[in-house]
Amino acid sequence: MRAILSIALSLVLGxxxxxxxxxxxxxxxxxxxxxxxxxxxxxxxxxxxxxxxVATAMPFFIIARRRGRALLTAELxxxxxxxxxGLIIGxxxxxxxxxxxxxxxxxxxxxLGRDPLQIAPFVLAFFVGAFFAQKxxxxxxxxxxxxxxxxxxxxx
Amino acid sequence: MxxxxxxxxxxGGSLIGLSSGLLYLFNGRIAGxxxxxxxxxxxxxxxxxxxxxxxxxxxxxAAAWLGMDIPKTLGLGVVALVLxxxxxxxxxxxxNGCTSGHGICGISRLSPRSFAAVATFMxxxxxxxYVLRHVIGA
Numbered sequence: 001m002r003a004i005l006s007i008a009l010s011l012v013l014g015x016x017x018x019x020x021x022x023x024x025x026x027x028x029x030x031x032x033x034x035x036x037x038x039x040x041x042x043x044x045x046x047x048x049x050x051x052x053x054v055a056t057a058m059p060f061f062i063i064a065r066r067r068g069r070a071l072l073t074a075e076l077x078x079x080x081x082x083x084x085x086g087l088i089i090g091x092x093x094x095x096x097x098x099x100x101x102x103x104x105x106x107x108x109x110x111x112l113g114r115d116p117l118q119i120a121p122f123v124l125a126f127f128v129g130a131f132f133a134q135k136x137x138x139x140x141x142x143x144x145x146x147x148x149x150x151x152x153x154x155x156x
Numbered sequence: 157m158x159x160x161x162x163x164x165x166x167x168g169g170s171l172i173g174l175s176s177g178l179l180y181l182f183n184g185r186i187a188g189x190x191x192x193x194x195x196x197x198x199x200x201x202x203x204x205x206x207x208x209x210x211x212x213x214x215x216x217x218a219a220a221w222l223g224m225d226i227p228k229t230l231g232l233g234v235v236a237l238v239l240x241x242x243x244x245x246x247x248x249x250x251x252n253g254c255t256s257g258h259g260i261c262g263i264s265r266l267s268p269r270s271f272a273a274v275a276t277f278m279x280x281x282x283x284x285x286y287v288l289r290h291v292i293g294a
Contacts (some may be wrong), residue, residue: 014211024168113216
């Protein structure tokens with residue numbers, strides 16, 4: 001029963017999330033690029049989006065962490081705490097892609113609903129890119145034993 | 157800035173934050189869209205992530221129905237879309253997050269990893285637009 005409830009809740013929250021993306025202007029690529037275009041006619045609105053987002057979300061995260069468990073399901077997701085090279089390199093690459101099209105994954109999903117044919121090239125390419133990253137992660141994870149105790153130094 | 161833009165930015169951002177916060181409090185999940193999209197394929201489709209993804213897509217469908225004032229075109233060619241898709245897909249998988257996962261959830265959790273991620277993608281995002289717009293003139 002709880003499993004069904006949590007899935008239904010995910011659906012509803014996804015809807016709200018999508019609505020938020022639309023209202024905030026995040027699905028408008030010109031607005032996003034305008035936000036990143038600090039040297040040009042700067043459109044700072046997206047800073048407000050992230051600010052409002054964090055301000056609204058944070059109390060819930062604090063409450064959840066105090067409880068130590070989620071209200072419907074048992075575990076709270078605990079993403080890794082350690083830094084790894086993939087974090088910085090991956091973020092840098094994501095940022096470049098974001099700058100090229102002004103699209104990040106959330107708005108892409110909204111566009112899938114709004115005009116799937118138009119966004120299709122991005123979505124397909126996204127999964128290809130993700131696939132290669134996953135391969136890279138797998139290859140780096142299975143390094144030979146004599147390198148297993150080395151600090152996380154990237155070999156080019 | 158136009159007052160309407162400010163209000164909608166704050167309102168939209170609040171809804172994004174609200175849904176992300178509630179997802180964590182009730183389901184214990186991070187509303188990281190890149191992760192959810194990847195999870196549809198590997199390791200295997202997960203019900204909660206799939207449901208959230210469907211919800212976001214549904215919002216896109218609903219917006220068109222409701223006749224909301226939204227852009228009709230991405231304003232981008234196929235080459236740009238494919239290039240961007242490859243970079244975003246690769247980069248978000250490698251860094252395990254994006255603007256929602258690291259930007260909203262990570263910062264709300266005061267995660268040092270996410271602060272670093274956000275600073276990085278904001279920097280390269282800005283740099284990329286600068287080069288494309290003001291150096292290359294694309």
